[in-house]
Amino acid sequence: MEIRFYNTLSHSVELFHPIDANEVRMYSCGPTVYDYAHIGNFRSFLFADLIRRFLEVSGYRVHHVMNITDVGHMTEDAVADGGGEDKMQVAMRKLKEGKKSGKAQEGAIENPDDPYQIAAYFTKAFLADAKRLGMKVAFEHPQNVLHATAYIDEMLAMIRDLIERGHAYAAQGVVYYSVESFPEYGKLSGNTLDKVQAGSGGRVSEEELATKRHPADFMLWKADPRHIMKWDSPYGQGYPGWHIECSVMARKALGDVIDIHTGGEDLIFPHHECEIAQTCGATGNDRFANFWMHARFLMVEGEKMSKSKGNFFTARDILGGKATGRAVHPAVLRFELIKSHYRANMNFTVKGLADSASAVRKLIEFRQSLDEKTGGEAATVDASHPVLKTFLEALSDDLNVSGALGVVFPWIAGDHPDPHESLAVFQEINCVLSVAPIEPFEGDAISLEGEGEELPVNDLCRQMDDARARKDWSAADTIRKTLQDAGYEVRNSPNGTVATRQLA
């Protein structure tokens, strides 16, 4: 099966072949941990997860690495030489003022003046969210989820190499990458040097221009003893630039040339452009990642998500019901965020969430019916099975999820004479979708039961059965109303009434 992906580097869909025949090396730009990750972040992370899962089902071993940016970068970092306020400092202040996207748990952070504690707290929150949403790499922390602060030495080593190779220079306590030393600079984004220069009008301060050889030169290290997080270096005590960590960690974990590098579209420039310049400058290769893949931005109800518009949602906001007024099952949020094509802006809406809930319910119930019929024993199938084949072929066309789902639903609705075989097929499909259940899952990811709720759900169902047996319709209707108002879907059947929690 031929796999095709859109490559930002070439602006076209290309045939995908990993460097090694069987293993794919893939790096994804991960979160900064100054706050809770929002649904836009997760759209991008789940896009990477989807690539990984698809490649795995297609027969590849995937070594997927993601970074955690826990270095306190400056708010006006890249343009200049680190102006603005330290992000970690902002995080600390906001935490104290209770202005975070969500409340930190009481007592979770002993000392809000310690940036490492802030970072540790939000890292933990991120990993918890990521696991709930079925992001495989989150289950591989810490071996495949790397912390920037653990690679300062390697960053300094790469900076040293870049200076030695003539790609970087120190000026007034700042080490800059010299973009003119790298002719390929601008290839990824189309922001070639002449254009960067032309477009920079007014934004680059005179002070900065005086120290930089070219206005687009970007920071690798800044000596600043006042910075909260700081490390010793030959260039003075200070902190690294915000692009260098990815170059370093990707190289360290995956090698000099990798297969796939993912991120949100906003990272194309300057972040990924700079990563390429750094890595290639340090390795001497003309390539860093063979495929650069970027997810487009997520909109909320047709508008760009922003705190000021009040349409800003963290993953835990959604799961907790902030948008819908009712708790949302993680599989529903996952499905909603992966169901549309990654290269189109996705519009996140409450209605879309409800649609996804119906779809996910269908998948979960189908899975449950197969489990019941087979006792969980699946037959053996491989990718040549007609349903799987069509499913994977859709995905192999630049991750055409909609096309793939267009295979799954009609198949589900059809006849299943051999439930063992169907279960095997479904399991494979679910290795990619990971919604029925979320895999690998923790706890009650698949459960639709209302255990531990304030309502005695099972008792009410039995009471309803009794009332129906007595033909006491008004009593039965009252019970149904009670359950529905509490967020349950109620189904009567000859085998007894069943109430399941609404998914969203």
Added chain:
RNA sequence: GGCGCCGUAGCCAAGUGGCCUAAGGCAGUGGAUUGCAAAUCCACCAUCCCCGGUUCGAAUCCGGGCGGCGCCUCCA
């Protein structure tokens, strides 16, 4: 101003030159079923932003409009 993505039913969305008299999901409508519902099953529900061109043939290619969005500056 530069670079790029996109425009298919009420909504999401596949299809990229002839099996398209256009998948699939959600919603909706009619029917079966039901005490009534829900779930389920059956049926129905679009000529593809506009204009021009290429072609025997276009949603699909080309040109021009119009509209939406992104990046170029912290951002997934």
